[in-house]
Amino acid sequence: MPSEPRYKRVVVKLSGEALAAPDRGGVDADAVEAIVDQFAQAATLGVQIAIVIGGGNFIRGRQLADNPHIGRVTADYMGMLATTINALALRDALESRGLPATVLGGLAIETVVDPVDIRRADEHLQAGRILVLAGGTGRPFFTTDTCAALRACELGADVVLKATKVDGVFDSDPNTNPNAKRFDRLTYEKVIADKLGVMDLTAVSLCMDNNVPIIVFDLFAPGALAAAVGGKDIGTVIGA
Numbered sequence: 001m002p003s004e005p006r007y008k009r010v011v012v013k014l015s016g017e018a019l020a021a022p023d024r025g026g027v028d029a030d031a032v033e034a035i036v037d038q039f040a041q042a043a044t045l046g047v048q049i050a051i052v053i054g055g056g057n058f059i060r061g062r063q064l065a066d067n068p069h070i071g072r073v074t075a076d077y078m079g080m081l082a083t084t085i086n087a088l089a090l091r092d093a094l095e096s097r098g099l100p101a102t103v104l105g106g107l108a109i110e111t112v113v114d115p116v117d118i119r120r121a122d123e124h125l126q127a128g129r130i131l132v133l134a135g136g137t138g139r140p141f142f143t144t145d146t147c148a149a150l151r152a153c154e155l156g157a158d159v160v161l162k163a164t165k166v167d168g169v170f171d172s173d174p175n176t177n178p179n180a181k182r183f184d185r186l187t188y189e190k191v192i193a194d195k196l197g198v199m200d201l202t203a204v205s206l207c208m209d210n211n212v213p214i215i216v217f218d219l220f221a222p223g224a225l226a227a228a229v230g231g232k233d234i235g236t237v238i239g240a
Contacts, residue, residue, distance in 0.1 A: 006231030055082025106138030
């Protein structure tokens with residue numbers, strides 16, 4: 001592991017399900033502790049970290065919108081509120097480990113989170129705080145993947161780190177096909193043309209337009225986040 005990170009500023013896309021116990025919803029203390037361990041290791045490298053958190057452990061807006069009594073816009077806002085719950089839990093867990101953290105939200109919720117302001121967000125990062133970004137983009141019809149790409153572009157991040165349950169992008173589902181092949185590297189165009197589904201295609205297009213690479217990796221492998229930040233060959237790199 002290098003003494004200095006390869007990337008100086010990163011945006012980590014973290015799913016809400018990562019905070020839950022397997023096959024359960026909500027927030028699980030053991031799952032949160034394992035995630036905080038990863039961020040604590042990465043923080044020792046001196047990297048500036050922003051986290052975009054999902055809300056799927058509580059609500060997925062698109063799935064909820066299938067309910068005939070709930071409109072898509074309402075469902076998406078409900079999903080954004082779920083990400084705020086996760087962000088608050090993650091912030092407190094980080095701070096309990098001595099990692100300064102703050103939450104900014106795409107949805108301004110007075111007394112709970114301050115609204116996203118990119119200049120303020122930059123100041124937090126430069127001050128060494130882990131920035132937890134809640135509420136998605138603050139607008140319906142956009143995924144938290146797209147939010148991660150947007151925030152990375154706004155903050156001038158060096159890379160988007162897409163934390164998943166598998167070590168990269170495969171040509172088939174590695175959970176059902178033991179012979180699935182992992183791609184070491186893919187172009188943005190290949191991901192979009194083949195609709196590989198590893199990330200929302202709007203997010204991939206936004207990263208492509210702004211030349212922000214994406215690394216898809218297994219968050220649950222020991223030391224994986226620090227390895228990705230440090231430039232170790234891990235997961236799948238999506239770039240030009």
